[in-house]
Amino acid sequence: MSDIDVAATPPVGGMDHHVSVDPAAVEPRAAADGGPDMVQLLTPEGERIPHAEYDEIVDALSHDDLRGLYRDLVLVRRFDLEATSLQRQGELGLWASLLGQEAAQIGAGRAMRKQDHAFPGYREHGLAWARGLDPMRLIAMYRGVDKGAWDPAEFGFHSYTIVIGNQSLLGTGYAMGIQRDGAVGTGDDARDAAVIACMGDGATAQGDNNEAFVFAGVYNSPVVFFCQNNQWAISEPNARQTRAPIYKRADGFGFPGIRVDGNDVLASYAVTTAMLDRARSGDGPSLIEAFTYRMAAHTTSDDPTKYRISAEVEIWKLRDPIARYKRWLAHEGIADAEFFDAIEQEADELGEHVRAATVGMADPEVGDIFDQVYVEPHQQVADDKATFTAYQASFETAEGA
Amino acid sequence: MSDIDVAATPPVGGMDHHVSVDPAAVEPRAAADGGPDMVQLLTPEGERIPHAEYDEIVDALSHDDLRGLYRDLVLVRRFDLEATSLQRQGELGLWASLLGQEAAQIGAGRAMRKQDHAFPGYREHGLAWARGLDPMRLIAMYRGVDKGAWDPAEFGFHSYTIVIGNQSLLGTGYAMGIQRDGAVGTGDDARDAAVIACMGDGATAQGDNNEAFVFAGVYNSPVVFFCQNNQWAISEPNARQTRAPIYKRADGFGFPGIRVDGNDVLASYAVTTAMLDRARSGDGPSLIEAFTYRMAAHTTSDDPTKYRISAEVEIWKLRDPIARYKRWLAHEGIADAEFFDAIEQEADELGEHVRAATVGMADPEVGDIFDQVYVEPHQQVADDKATFTAYQASFETAEGA
Amino acid sequence: MATQKSTIAKALNAGLRKAMENDPKVILQGEDIGKLGGVFRITEHLQKDFGEDRVIDTPLAESGIMGTAIGLALRGYRPVVEIQFDGFVYPAFDQIVSQLSKLHSRSRGAIKVPVVVRIPMGGGIGAVEHHSESNEAYFAHTLGLRVVFCSNPEDAYWMIQQAIECDDPVIFYEPKRRYHEKGEVDFDAPAASRDLFSAHVVREGTDVTVACWGPMVKVCLDAAAAAEAEGRSLEVIDLRSISPLDIEAITRSVEKTGRLVVAQEAPSFVSVGSEIAAMVTERCFYSLEAPVIRVAGWNTPYPASKLEELYLPDLDRVLDGVDRALAY
Amino acid sequence: MATQKSTIAKALNAGLRKAMENDPKVILQGEDIGKLGGVFRITEHLQKDFGEDRVIDTPLAESGIMGTAIGLALRGYRPVVEIQFDGFVYPAFDQIVSQLSKLHSRSRGAIKVPVVVRIPMGGGIGAVEHHSESNEAYFAHTLGLRVVFCSNPEDAYWMIQQAIECDDPVIFYEPKRRYHEKGEVDFDAPAASRDLFSAHVVREGTDVTVACWGPMVKVCLDAAAAAEAEGRSLEVIDLRSISPLDIEAITRSVEKTGRLVVAQEAPSFVSVGSEIAAMVTERCFYSLEAPVIRVAGWNTPYPASKLEELYLPDLDRVLDGVDRALAY
Numbered sequence A, B: 001m002s003d004i005d006v007a008a009t010p011p012v013g014g015m016d017h018h019v020s021v022d023p024a025a026v027e028p029r030a031a032a033d034g035g036p037d038m039v040q041l042l043t044p045e046g047e048r049i050p051h052a053e054y055d056e057i058v059d060a061l062s063h064d065d066l067r068g069l070y071r072d073l074v075l076v077r078r079f080d081l082e083a084t085s086l087q088r089q090g091e092l093g094l095w096a097s098l099l100g101q102e103a104a105q106i107g108a109g110r111a112m113r114k115q116d117h118a119f120p121g122y123r124e125h126g127l128a129w130a131r132g133l134d135p136m137r138l139i140a141m142y143r144g145v146d147k148g149a150w151d152p153a154e155f156g157f158h159s160y161t162i163v164i165g166n167q168s169l170l171g172t173g174y175a176m177g178i179q180r181d182g183a184v185g186t187g188d189d190a191r192d193a194a195v196i197a198c199m200g201d202g203a204t205a206q207g208d209n210n211e212a213f214v215f216a217g218v219y220n221s222p223v224v225f226f227c228q229n230n231q232w233a234i235s236e237p238n239a240r241q242t243r244a245p246i247y248k249r250a251d252g253f254g255f256p257g258i259r260v261d262g263n264d265v266l267a268s269y270a271v272t273t274a275m276l277d278r279a280r281s282g283d284g285p286s287l288i289e290a291f292t293y294r295m296a297a298h299t300t301s302d303d304p305t306k307y308r309i310s311a312e313v314e315i316w317k318l319r320d321p322i323a324r325y326k327r328w329l330a331h332e333g334i335a336d337a338e339f340f341d342a343i344e345q346e347a348d349e350l351g352e353h354v355r356a357a358t359v360g361m362a363d364p365e366v367g368d369i370f371d372q373v374y375v376e377p378h379q380q381v382a383d384d385k386a387t388f389t390a391y392q393a394s395f396e397t398a399e400g401a
Numbered sequence C, D: 001m002a003t004q005k006s007t008i009a010k011a012l013n014a015g016l017r018k019a020m021e022n023d024p025k026v027i028l029q030g031e032d033i034g035k036l037g038g039v040f041r042i043t044e045h046l047q048k049d050f051g052e053d054r055v056i057d058t059p060l061a062e063s064g065i066m067g068t069a070i071g072l073a074l075r076g077y078r079p080v081v082e083i084q085f086d087g088f089v090y091p092a093f094d095q096i097v098s099q100l101s102k103l104h105s106r107s108r109g110a111i112k113v114p115v116v117v118r119i120p121m122g123g124g125i126g127a128v129e130h131h132s133e134s135n136e137a138y139f140a141h142t143l144g145l146r147v148v149f150c151s152n153p154e155d156a157y158w159m160i161q162q163a164i165e166c167d168d169p170v171i172f173y174e175p176k177r178r179y180h181e182k183g184e185v186d187f188d189a190p191a192a193s194r195d196l197f198s199a200h201v202v203r204e205g206t207d208v209t210v211a212c213w214g215p216m217v218k219v220c221l222d223a224a225a226a227a228e229a230e231g232r233s234l235e236v237i238d239l240r241s242i243s244p245l246d247i248e249a250i251t252r253s254v255e256k257t258g259r260l261v262v263a264q265e266a267p268s269f270v271s272v273g274s275e276i277a278a279m280v281t282e283r284c285f286y287s288l289e290a291p292v293i294r295v296a297g298w299n300t301p302y303p304a305s306k307l308e309e310l311y312l313p314d315l316d317r318v319l320d321g322v323d324r325a326l327a328y
């Protein structure tokens, strides 16, 4: 047909451009649904799907509990939106929005008992809320007033962790401590404890998370790995982080993995409850993949229009976690318009409180730079603090003079 | 029955001593066989078991090839034993014996094509042999003359790697390079290439190896992860490294894992051949778990009597890779006593050669300390070399005077 | 086109593009460097123009990025790796220290690993933890690596090209708070005409020498301008490379001025500043009128961002260092 | 039992045992530390006596070991981690730098992470690559960590106990080539009676101060003995702790002698020796008769073991350093 020798034509840029795997070929597109293995109790339309294993857990919830979940979802979303707008107005250095992931986090957080411990990343505002952490602590961190200075012991909620993967190992070690305290499998509901260790979809690629799987498996430790697959790691889709669906990772480490609809608060609650029970009773670790979507930018510094199409976001809007839950509550007659209005009102108040408290937040003590580097005195830090203090004082003297 | 309150008795050392998982409960003991999933073509008794998938590959081997494998096994074992005894006599700083793992390595090494590349750990003497590396290069490294100074490009056999896990990522990156060179899936037998990346059973716990699985999966790279499960990581059994059988790890990363009898040279050859073919033709990575046993100490510095019972070693002696292969060759009439004698003779010669060459090996050049730290000049290294040289010279002057 | 105004960010982008055009073996790897163009947009448009096989969005695993980059280098490629922020290089530390820095000497020269590791470094952008670190001391102490910093658009352009051409592994630090500062760049000048590893006297002076690199160069130049108003003449040296260290250039200046201030963002304790002080004192023992003064980040972890202004050495602290040197 | 002859290895074992007896929260983690007792037998018999839950054989993953140790500390335990060899600490570097060293300040003091990281360090045992490194500079530069070295059996015994009692994370270096050297140990002396973080003048002298730590202490003491024969009086200081650095002790000695030699196995470039030189020069500018002389491993990766004798500073090189200091 042609006298051009095709084989001899050098590929563009010296490369064969067919070597990359087409992401679409190995993993469903981000807009895809979670597939048949996904545990879903509430459809996006708010219809309740029966489930042999999990109905019992959900059915045990009182109407108060169920309304409480709704309240959590709405308040956390409002808080998050307020934080985003505070950042836009220059009041925060950065904000990582949880928009779209409320159900995954509230479901998991409310499945925890007092004695359980959560090891979060940097986007776990819903989990923090469920653990009783004052949201202003999160604001303080993103405002740059501190680095996340709460006491984990107080809330069973550990430091926000920015370095991807680190917290899973900390959580696993903590769970090893629970074992050594004899607080697993005693049957005492107030004693047996477990850990939730959070990770994102992108984070599953990190060595630390896989080592956490190894340790938890080998020691049969009471830790639930809770992966929020929000489809994106900044600009990279799932297919750039793993070739297999995330929940399938667990099996090769010797424990169960489950995919749950992360936009379904009942499913997230039920599956997490079951896995925490399993852990507390001594049956070891598990991996929950909460299939959800990051509706906002990665953080306020990010511009998602560079890498994802809005049609995808539109599809996920139809799967909104709050809308479906509200529909179901109303349809079942568990909550009425008055209740919804009251929550709306409370949300407004929370928003206003957060705004006022942020704007009025005191700057940190300058001593913070030096004072908690070590528990016990350290000569070089002490010397630097003295130099710093004298240096600062020299200005005051100069100004005073 | 007793008036002692059991619950109130504090556990010894403040701990509940029942929290550890019993290793035996989660993984078969080291002496167990590989289970029904294991690919085996030759029984320990030397009987050939037919296999629908792999017979074809083995049947394609000529009698010369088959005798060649025997020669490899015997010579490598002899070399290894000689090295061990040289170490005992103070000629080597250390030796890591491959005793018992010859078949796994020779099978894999002979399945490679010239253009393939292997990324070894520190015990891959059989693989090195199959790639044509002069065994004296290995001796030089363990003698402390150099740090493994061969040119990987020359042999398709990369540096010995001591830091557990590092080489799998290097191998995966190399495989990504093969893809970019358009040397995958072209159908040209002399062009399409693949990588073998080695790891031990203990090494599967390391973050790097799991990240290598992630990268290879995501990019569908032509790399075969070759894990020699010799049941021990120094003193720790498999159960301390993973809760699930190793070959099952692969599935959760999106590619196949296969357990093969690592003491069966035919099976190791066949499975590796199939997986390398798969990789070269563009179908991506795989994990081979070669189920074998470390018959010797971890290294000459190790004392295995501290942690394993000799009965276990006795069981594995009955599964010796060379004995079973010899039996089969003889039974099939592929090799006769004369051949076996000739190989024995050759092995003796090799042993003598290695001994003589080791004892006579020149010490390294002192310049080696400085000369290959950088490709291009570096002021501080140059300054140190000058100082060193002057300092050395000062003694000569002093002695001369 | 002669010289043109550009930012460091754009100059780096242009330098990477030029290197990729010149050599098909140059490939980029990192998190979000493809469609997004990197969180700082340093690789913007490069994936579109050079394809996904040369501008590789990697899984979120720095040891993996580094290890596969070394593997690609073993295959003959010249990978340029982007570490998203300074504080995220540590998962790759093992691959950098155990493999990247050592393969050449391990193999007695048979292996070359021309990998460039780009790290946006330093503070001053109001970021959360782990995003403001100056960790050059770790890599400078790791023999087998080269460590360089660009401080302005002009240098950024040719330095990144030279780093890529260098057959040794190079840690290439970029002062992230200066990414968008402008300067003249001669995009036609051949990269090879300068020396990546020699220091540059960016301002001549006679009273005190000030050695600095990366983001501190501008601070020190500003300090020198301010000092001039007070009748003090500072000589400012942009070291560019801290491994190797162009000690001759520093000592030449110190022999003249008799005084040296080293300014860096990193904590002083066991740092590059310590090394410069030690070396200069050894070499200029009789010409030094004062001990070498180090102006540095405090010996603490990087603080919450509301405190970073008090942490980072600024113009006043540099001048205070100068005063201290002159007080002898 | 009064004092008794012991090796460093046995003294460490006894110190660990004592700490475990005193506090049920003390637990050990590492590769092969159980039945085997560690590759150097430092934890010998401890698993037998304290059980598998307090002496934990871990998977082969250093980041995992470190991360879970931190997690255990968060639960109120006091983990003592064994890194099998110096060159294998790097996979744990991220956990050490990003979490271990920073959790206390991140939490404004709410969190304590009393983890001890034991590292058999240094060369001289004819080992293969990665088994002979002196990497203390990395950790000394990491504020939030404490870094100490024992140099003899007596110190090994009480220092390990104090390190375990310390509420800050401690990198505890053990000079592997000296594990089996003997010395007197008072096993009854309470550990608390000394100060882990203060330097110790191990030999008084008047002409030159020699500062050293870990395996170099013996070399320097031998050098001092040899120097005495030539009529030179060396004052030898075993620093014990390099972070914090007992700079007062060093300057006190230097004010007396006017000369300082720092001896270390690590390469000199951007090292603890650099810091000592910089600090001492700042503090003793007018009393120093000579610049601080550093005697160190060469600025290269650790060489093949047949060359290590030429790499490691020995008695002659220390004396050469002394000569150089005295030549001013």
Ligand SMILES: Cc1ncc(C[n+]2csc(CCOP(=O)(O)OP(=O)(O)O)c2C)c(N)n1
Binding pocket: A123, A162, A163, A164, A199, A200, A201, A202, A203, A204, A230, A232, A233, A234, A294, A298, C031, C060, C062, C084, C088, C091
């Ligand atoms: C070790 C490390 N590398 C890189 C980063 C920069 N970074 C912050 S978030 C992020 C993506 C995380 O994606 P994912 O795990 O899916 O979590 P998500 O943000 O979607 O909740 C990256 C690359 C980091 N924080 N830590």
Ligand SMILES: Cc1ncc(C[n+]2csc(CCOP(=O)(O)OP(=O)(O)O)c2C)c(N)n1
Binding pocket: B123, B162, B163, B164, B199, B200, B201, B202, B203, B204, B230, B232, B233, B234, B294, B298, D031, D060, D062, D084, D088, D091
């Ligand atoms: C990162 C790292 N940690 C620790 C070691 C020390 N070490 C050398 S070999 C070994 C056990 C390896 O076991 P396995 O992976 O099963 O390989 P095998 O020795 O059995 O071939 C250990 C812990 C090392 N070399 N690298």
Ligand SMILES: [Mg+2]
Binding pocket: A200, A201, A202, A228, A229, A230, A231, A232, A233, A234
């Ligand atoms: Mg995500």
Ligand SMILES: [Mg+2]
Binding pocket: B200, B201, B202, B228, B229, B230, B231, B232, B233, B234
């Ligand atoms: Mg093994």
